[in-house]
Amino acid sequence: MATTEEVKKLAALARIRVADAELEKFTKEFDAILAYVETVSAVEIPQGEALREGRELRNIMRPDGEPHAPGAHTEKLAEQFSAREGDALSVKQIIQHG
Amino acid sequence: MAKLNELTIEEAARALRARECTVRELWDACSKAIEEKNPELNAYLEVFAADDAAIAAAQKRIDSEGENAPLLCGIPLAIKDNILIEGKIASAASKMLENYRATYDATVISKLKAQGALFLGRTNMDEFAMGSSTEHSAYGKTLNPIDTSRVPGGSSGGSAAAVAAHLAFAALGSDTGGSIRQPAALTGIVGLKPTYGAVSRSGLIAMGSSLDQIGPLAKSVEDARILYEAIRGKDVLDATTIPDGLYEARELPQSLRIGVPRHLLMEGVSADVLAAFEATLAKLTEAGHTLIDIELPTSAHALAAYYIIMPAEVSTNLARLDGIRYGHTARGETLLDDYIDSRTEGFGEETRRRVLLGTFVLSSGYIDAYYRKADAARVVLRREYDKAFESCDVIAFPTTLSPAFKFGEKSDPLSMYLEDIFTVTANLTGMPAISIPMGTVNRDGTALPVGIHFTAPHQAEQVLFAAGSAVQEAQ
Numbered sequence: 208m209a210t211t212e213e214v215k216k217l218a219a220l221a222r223i224r225v226a227d228a229e230l231e232k233f234t235k236e237f238d239a240i241l242a243y244v245e246t247v248s249a250v251e252i253p254q255g256e257a258l259r260e261g262r263e264l265r266n267i268m269r270p271d272g273e274p275h276a277p278g279a280h281t282e283k284l285a286e287q288f289s290a291r292e293g294d295a296l297s298v299k300q301i302i303q304h305g
Numbered sequence: 306m307a308k309l310n311e312l313t314i315e316e317a318a319r320a321l322r323a324r325e326c327t328v329r330e331l332w333d334a335c336s337k338a339i340e341e342k343n344p345e346l347n348a349y350l351e352v353f354a355a356d357d358a359a360i361a362a363a364q365k366r367i368d369s370e371g372e373n374a375p376l377l378c379g380i381p382l383a384i385k386d387n388i389l390i391e392g393k394i395a396s397a398a399s400k401m402l403e404n405y406r407a408t409y410d411a412t413v414i415s416k417l418k419a420q421g422a423l424f425l426g427r428t429n430m431d432e433f434a435m436g437s438s439t440e441h442s443a444y445g446k447t448l449n450p451i452d453t454s455r456v457p458g459g460s461s462g463g464s465a466a467a468v469a470a471h472l473a474f475a476a477l478g479s480d481t482g483g484s485i486r487q488p489a490a491l492t493g494i495v496g497l498k499p500t501y502g503a504v505s506r507s508g509l510i511a512m513g514s515s516l517d518q519i520g521p522l523a524k525s526v527e528d529a530r531i532l533y534e535a536i537r538g539k540d541v542l543d544a545t546t547i548p549d550g551l552y553e554a555r556e557l558p559q560s561l562r563i564g565v566p567r568h569l570l571m572e573g574v575s576a577d578v579l580a581a582f583e584a585t586l587a588k589l590t591e592a593g594h595t596l597i598d599i600e601l602p603t604s605a606h607a608l609a610a611y612y613i614i615m616p617a618e619v620s621t622n623l624a625r626l627d628g629i630r631y632g633h634t635a636r637g638e639t640l641l642d643d644y645i646d647s648r649t650e651g652f653g654e655e656t657r658r659r660v661l662l663g664t665f666v667l668s669s670g671y672i673d674a675y676y677r678k679a680d681a682a683r684v685v686l687r688r689e690y691d692k693a694f695e696s697c698d699v700i701a702f703p704t705t706l707s708p709a710f711k712f713g714e715k716s717d718p719l720s721m722y723l724e725d726i727f728t729v730t731a732n733l734t735g736m737p738a739i740s741i742p743m744g745t746v747n748r749d750g751t752a753l754p755v756g757i758h759f760t761a762p763h764q765a766e767q768v769l770f771a772a773g774s775a776v777q778e779a780q
Contacts, residue, residue: 221620233661236658236717240722243609244610247675250606286406296630
């Protein structure tokens with residue numbers, strides 16, 4: 208059983224907020240979903256070789272090549288910033304000087 | 306001749322080459338239909354102004370190249386709102402990206418532009434492609450054109466409604482757990498989820514990266530094939546794309562061996578949907594195809610595995626949306642407040658639910674019991690499918706348990722998740738799958754379409770098109 212405290216903690220980890228008014232509903236639904244997905248534990252998992260993936264290519268790296276010219280995309284990307292100073296993204300000061 | 310916008314891509318391409326119509330007339334026919342019907346249906350979130358230069362260029366190409374012009378040249382299409390078109394808003398139907406303007410074209414869009422295809426607008430969807438009804442869109446639901454009291458399915462519900470109502474010749478959608486095939490089934494059209502890696506996802510707003518694929522929603526199997534051929538292929542911008550021939554080529558037999566996992570159909574499927582499925586199978590056997598009983602026992606746990614793996618990937622993919630570089634921005638006291646306020650205001654309820662669920666199944670105390678277990682179950686499922694394909698060419702079941710449901714009917718999240726019960730297996734195994742209309746069932750005096758679903762081995766899309774054509778011919 209999930210508790211409202213646990214859901215609050217998960218929300219903090221996920222950088223979102225669940226309002227107190229929603230908390231109970233969220234927790235109840237969360238419980239129902241978890242009860243369902245837990246049924247996956249019934250699947251018998253063979254050990255060792257049988258679990259190895261097939262011959263699919265996975266995480267194949269490609270060599271770097273043909274980089275674009277420096278600054279080619281700067282303006283387009285900077286246009287999306289909510290606050291900018293020149294080409295820089297402006298954010299809150301994080302480290303305070305004593 | 307039917308109204309221009311009611312033609313298939315195949316018919317429209319032929320009409321263009323026979324000088325029976327112009328590219329401008331095709332565009333105008335769709336625009337007019339959109340003007341008439343979109344205010345009610347809400348299939349499009351934004352309708353683009355006619356691109357006169359693109360229309361003229363397409364016409365010129367058809368005039369000069371004739372039969373050699375690409376089939377999609379001059380054909381107006383609808384694009385799901387999570388696929389980037391340079392200079393256009395791509396919001397994934399979320400408040401989070403309400404003002405996000407794409408800085409580049411998705412690879413599928415570059416490919417379609419190179420063919421001379423035209424874009425009518427961006428279509429509605431469940432927020433970040435999470436849902437099976439479009440009810441989770443931040444910009445209002447889309448109505449099913451067959452019965453406007455019912456959902457069009459989701460998450461590519463806007464694309465499906467646009468094609469079914471002839472507001473576009475065809476559309477692109479994305480499919481993470483059934484988001485192309487389920488809405489196609491519920492609106493009476495064809496929907497294809499290609500093999501994992503067959504189509505580049507560069508420029509697709511990511512949901513579940515081990516599951517997502519872009520694919521076509523179309524009025525016929527041939528149209529789906531045309532669109533699929535146009536967008537597929539290895540892409541240096543997406544390292545998960547695969548080369549041709551990675552998997553052993555499957556023969557395209559004259560008569561198909563159709564595997565049917567009857568043990569999965571014993572409960573949950575509406576009686577009339579099951580009857581329509583059996584009737585379709587009977588027609589296929591009459592046409593010379595054979596049915597084979599197969600067993601896929603792990604399928605019973607596929608949805609549970611999916612609702613662990615998918616939210617895990619959602620929570621990581623959506624972590625990039627923090628209100629700092631782009632997207633919805635809220636500013637509080639501290640930097641942490643900036644993140645939390647931006648994300649809380651920007652994400653809708655279902656998105657937040659799945660982010661929480663994903664955070665849970667990946668958290669250190671639970672990752673073994675949930676995520677790693679589900680990931681292992683996924684391999685077992687895939688082995689079962691591989692084994693089944695030793696004795697059959699395609700695997701068939703109904704796309705959904707029942708036809709389109711009414712708005713608000715599945716307000717409990719778990720009941721909505723059950724909509725994906727048959728379709729998720731193809732995403733978990735990475736195999737290609739297609740939904741084809743298989744007649745109608747009656748609800749409250751309305752004939753509602755339902756779909757038959759075929760899965761094929763990796764890279765065997767051609768076998769799916771053959772199975773789809775067989776169903777179309779048998780109708």
